Amino acid sequence: MNRSAVRAIAFALTLAVLPVTPAFAKAPATAWVPTWYASPEPSGAPDAKINDKTLRQIVRVSAGGTSVRLRLSNAYGTTPLKLDDIHVAKRISGSRIDTATDQRVTFNGHNGVTVAPGAYVLSDPLTMKVLADSDLAVSFYVPGETPLATVHDIQRGALYVAPGRASNLSELPEARTDIGVGNAFPWLAEIEVSGTDTxxxxxxxxxxxxxxxxxxxxxxxxxxxxxxxxxxxxxxxxxxxxxxxxxxxxxxxxxxxxxxxxxxxxxxxxxxxxxxxxxxxxxxxxxxxxxxxxxxxxxxxxxxxxxxxxxxxxxxxxxxxxxxxxxxxxxxxxxxxxxxxxxxxxxxxxxxxxxxxxxxxxxxxxxxxxxxxxxxxxxxxxxxxxxxxxxxxxxxxxxxxxxxxxxxxxxx
Missing domain, CATH: 3.40.50.1110 (SGNH hydrolase)
Structure with a gap:
């Protein structure tokens, strides 16, 4: 075998053992961790409905992070759940939020979301510095008559309700904890954060x-x-x-x-x-x-x-x-x-x-x-x-x- 053939075989063997990075390789996935959760359950008032209202749910998160996303649930709904104008912000007190931190939540780039019966949806990530053991306010507008089929029965935080579209208001004028399903709140199942090693x-x-x-x-x-x-x-x-x-x-x-x-x-x-x-x-x-x-x-x-x-x-x-x-x-x-x-x-x-x-x-x-x-x-x-x-x-x-x-x- 001549010298050129030997060099060609050696080069081929070198290529065979080199690590290969495929063209479709992606960056490592973002590590998300739940920081607040409320297990979905069926409503105790299955005929209760809500229409043209803004709900603001106060939640106390555990871990902090630099990004946040929401998980919504229609686990016990039998019809599509339509929500609009969803916002998240840091809470000051009561229903008051820090408007400088208020951000609109999107889903696949859209401002509203429709959750299929029995399904869950994850929001797009938001860049937001969240402190451990602090309060966030999640607001969403319910545009049409909507059954309150999927809830969590115990209100650990607070729920505020206002008529009409009011998700970005600094404070909601009407404070309630009962929207027709007892001491419960609907649809918000989880908040997750990233940017924290936990x-x-x-x-x-x-x-x-x-x-x-x-x-x-x-x-x-x-x-x-x-x-x-x-x-x-x-x-x-x-x-x-x-x-x-x-x-x-x-x-x-x-x-x-x-x-x-x-x-x-x-x-x-x-x-x-x-x-x-x-x-x-x-x-x-x-x-x-x-x-x-x-x-x-x-x-x-x-x-x-x-x-x-x-x-x-x-x-x-x-x-x-x-x-x-x-x-x-x-x-x-x-x-x-x-x-x-x-x-x-x-x-x-x-x-x-x-x-x-x-x-x-x-x-x-x-x-x-x-x-x-x-x-x-x-x-x-x-x-x-x-x-x-x-x-x-x-x-x-x-x-x-x-x-x-x-x-x-x-x-x-």
Whole structure:
């Protein structure tokens, strides 16, 4: 073989091992993390509608960032959802916004959006500096008669309503929290941020997580208080609330507004979240309370609940998430008729004993002991009680947040 042929073969072999960058290669995708979430659920007033109104929803975000985008939901709608003139801004107080930060939200470059029945949409990204543990205002105009089919039942922030098209007003003149669907707000499912090196912790549960009885618009739910604890300790994570009032683990809600069962919504509300690294699970008390004795509709044994909780661990670990189980909190003497019985308390104790000794979770959080009356086992502490002997108040939520070991989430 002559020298020229040898050089040609060597050159060809060199090309064969060189890295190839295809013409269609793209820049790395932007890393988005949820900073606020409200699990969609069916409306408790399915015939309620709204028309020619502007809604301004106040949300308290967890993580900060340099860009923001919205996720809207028509999950339970049966007709297309049409919204227009959507804005996001930093909130000053009440319904007042900082107009210097106000930006119109677009979807594929369009000012309005139509969300198909059962679907979700993501907005285009907006450049906006968002501070951790701060308030944003999301405003949207409802141009035509629109069913309030998809909502979130617990108003953690505040909802303001004005007649007509008013999304860019610095302050809305009419403040309301009821638009015909009780203490609920529609369609806004999530806010995400980018430009921050962080991941999300999802808090998954029922009304105790969602914030029933907690003073609204003050950032006093236990997930919000956990968020501040972590940030004050220099642990850069986002804590988002995937609680649903009345939710059960193994069955859909006793009423439609209590949402899909925990195992049924776990993929949507936990596993599908972008850049989630961990989940805290506190659920099961409604499985006990919302059914009567053995053989009744919806009855679940302690073993049934243990199996269901174990499934959340298996499914979280399959996706690479850490998962932490919380003990079920006290409910002896609750005012809700038929909710408590000694047999149900026996099942709660069995479940909590299993949580404390199991090895399928990455750690446990003993909320039961954090809020139990020291001189009355099985009872909620009186100073932690909203008054129904089931739901912790603001002080009780703070005790729950303090009971969570921050070391679970400290990766430094």
């Amino acid at each position: 991941q999300a912790i999802i808090t998954f549960g029922d009304s105790i997580t969602d914030g029933y009885g907690i003073t609204p618009d003050q950032g006093r739910t236990w997930p919000e208080l956990l968020s501040r604890r972590l940030h004050e300790s220099g642990i850069n994570v986002s804590v988002v609330n995937a609680g649903l009032s009345g939710n059960r683990l193994l069955h859909h809600g006793q009423w439609a507004r209590f949402g899909d069962g925990g195992l049924a919504r776990f993929d949507r509300d936990v596993l599908a979240q972008p850049n989630a690294s961990a989940v805290i699970v506190l659920i099961g008390i409604n499985d006990l309370g919302h059914a009567q004795g053995p053989g009744s509709d919806g009855y679940v044994s302690a073993d049934d609940l243990i199996d269901g909780l174990s499934q959340t661990a298996a499914r979280a670990h399959e996706r690479g998430l850490k998962i932490y189980a919380a003990t079920l909190t006290p409910f002896i003497g609750t005012v809700f008729e038929g909710y408590y019985s000694d047999e149900k308390e026996s099942r709660r104790q069995t479940i909590n004993a299993w949580i404390r000794r199991q090895t399928v979770f990455d750690g446990i959080i003993d909320f039961d002991k954090a809020v139990e009356a020291p001189d009355a086992p099985g009872h909620l502490r009186p100073d932690y009680d909203v008054g129904d002997h089931l739901h912790p108040n603001d002080v009780g939520a703070a005790a729950m947040a303090e009971a969570i070991p921050l070391g679970f989430f400290d990766k430094r």
